[in-house]
Amino acid sequence: MTTPVIIVALIAIPAMRYLARRKIAIAEKIGSRALRADAMEAVTCGWLSFVVVVSLAAQWLIGAWWIDAVVAAAGSVFLIGKIAHSQAE
Numbered sequence: 001m002t003t004p005v006i007i008v009a010l011i012a013i014p015a016m017r018y019l020a021r022r023k024i025a026i027a028e029k030i031g032s033r034a035l036r037a038d039a040m041e042a043v044t045c046g047w048l049s050f051v052v053v054v055s056l057a058a059q060w061l062i063g064a065w066w067i068d069a070v071v072a073a074a075g076s077v078f079l080i081g082k083i084a085h086s087q088a089e
Contacts, residue, residue: 006056009049016046044079051075 023039026032055071058064 009052012049
């Protein structure tokens with residue numbers, strides 16, 4: 001397990017959440033669909049950072065080399081659902 005990767009991912013989770021919220025607020029204020037789309041990219045980045053942390057922690061705790069694929073698949077399904085929900089709004 002690489003410590004720098006975990007540190008960056010752990011910092012990215014709250015940082016991307018904050019960034020996305022600010023971008024959404026500004027996008028609504030100025031009516032920018034482009035900025036709202038950019039905010040959704042920040043949301044996705046935050047979730048992907050979470051997936052990295054979960055997968056590395058699971059590998060370290062249970063030693064399962066295959067957990068990356070399982071967590072990536074589950075994370076992809078979750079993100080697709082989030083994207084579909086955001087498009088419906």
